[in-house]
Amino acid sequence: DVKVTQSSRYLVKRTGEKVFLECVQDMDHENMFWYRQDPGLGLRLIYFSYDVKMKEKGDIPEGYSVSREKKERFSLILESASTNQTSMYLCASRKTVPEQYFGPGTRLTVT
Amino acid sequence: KQEVTQIPAALSVPEGENLVLNCSFTDSAIYNLQWFRQDPGKGLTSLLLIQSSQREQTSGRLNASLDKSSGRSTLYIAASQPGDSATYLCAANQGGSEKLVFGKGTKLTVNP
Numbered sequence: 001d002v003k004v005t006q007s008s009r010y011l012v013k014r015t016g017e018k019v020f021l022e023c024v025q026d027m028d029h030e031n032m033f034w035y036r037q038d039p040g041l042g043l044r045l046i047y048f049s050y051d052v053k054m055k056e057k058g059d060i061p062e063g064y065s066v067s068r069e070k071k072e073r074f075s076l077i078l079e080s081a082s083t084n085q086t087s088m089y090l091c092a093s094r095k096t097v098p099e100q101y102f103g104p105g106t107r108l109t110v111t
Numbered sequence: 112k113q114e115v116t117q118i119p120a121a122l123s124v125p126e127g128e129n130l131v132l133n134c135s136f137t138d139s140a141i142y143n144l145q146w147f148r149q150d151p152g153k154g155l156t157s158l159l160l161i162q163s164s165q166r167e168q169t170s171g172r173l174n175a176s177l178d179k180s181s182g183r184s185t186l187y188i189a190a191s192q193p194g195d196s197a198t199y200l201c202a203a204n205q206g207g208s209e210k211l212v213f214g215k216g217t218k219l220t221v222n223p
Contacts, residue, residue, distance in 0.1 A: 004154075031209055042215040043200070050209060058210065090154055098143045098162065098204065100211060102155040 003027070004103035006091055012109045019078040021106050023091030032074035033092040033100070034058075034066065043090065049074055081110045113138045115203055117214035124191055125222050132186040132217050134201035139179045141203045145211065146175050146186050149198045158199075159186070191221045 007022035023032065033048040035058075045058030047066040055066050063085060067075045074093075078085055091103040114137045124130050134144070143162045147155040159168045159175040161184065167176040174187040184201055198218045202211040 033209075033211075040215070043202075043213040045210055048209055056209075088152075092155075099145065099157055099160045100202075101157060102147075104154040105152070107152070 004091060004093055004101050006089075006103040006106050008106050009104060010107045010109075012111065013078075013081050014111055015082060017078075017081045017110075019081045019108070019110075021076040021078075021089055021091075021108070023074045023076070023093075023103055024072055025074075025093040025101070026072065027093070027095065027101075028071065029093040029095045029101075030071070031094045032068065033094075034064075034074065034076045035090045035092065036060070036087040037090055037105075038087050046076065083110050086110045113141070113203060113212045115201060115212050115214040117199075117201060117217050119217060120215065121218040121220070123220040123222060126191060126193060128191050128221075129187070129189050130191055130219075132188070132199050132201075132219070134184040134186070134214055136182050136184075136203045136212075139182055141179065142208075144175075144177055144184050144201060144203045146173075146184075147200045147202065149200060149216070151198075155200065188219075191219075193221050193223050195219060195221050 004025045034046045035043045037043045049055045049068040065077045089106045092100045094100045116135045145160045146158045161177040172189040177184045198216040200216040202213040204211045
């Protein structure tokens with residue numbers, strides 16, 4: 001079975017803090033994705049990566065950066081957390097076949 | 112720009128009923144369409160993937176169909192159970208793009 005794990009299920013941070021969300025997949029997938037999910041807005045793509053050290057902006061990249069130094073790990077970085085970044089963050093991965101697999105999500109609260 | 116719509120936003124049915132969830136998309140040049148299930152506070156679980164060359168996929172009590180010409184996909188759930196209660200999302204991506212465009216989901220409640 002494909003497994004996508006995320007470093008935390010729940011996280012509380014203060015405004016202005018630098019926040020790291022980590023995602024790891026164990027199936028040698030080339031493509032990895034970070035989404036955020038908000039009520040009424042659905043899932044929105046923040047960034048994705050199609051190979052090590054490769055990244056591409058999604059629909060809402062502002063305020064975020066990413067890092068992919070190893071194939072299995074994709075990190076989302078909030079350089080200076082703000083309250084409007086309070087959200088559910090979901091990581092996903094897929095290989096060349098198009099089916100995406102999601103992690104359990106991280107509920108981030110910025111106070 | 113691809114847009115994906117799911118109607119209704121919420122649906123409540125009695126246990127045992129067969130039901131259909133709807134998904135429509137604006138750009139018929141899709142590469143594949145995927146149905147997911149999401150339980151409250153959890154991540155998404157992939158249910159079925161239909162590639163553009165396929166018309167339908169089946170898994171157990173679930174059957175998903177794809178009609179590109181009309182811009183529609185349906186998820187049929189047979190003999191619904193309370194454990195089927197969840198939010199169901201569909202997502203489409205287009206050839207040449209890695210991005211999935213998601214609908215906002217249909218929240219299904221199956222009453223015992």
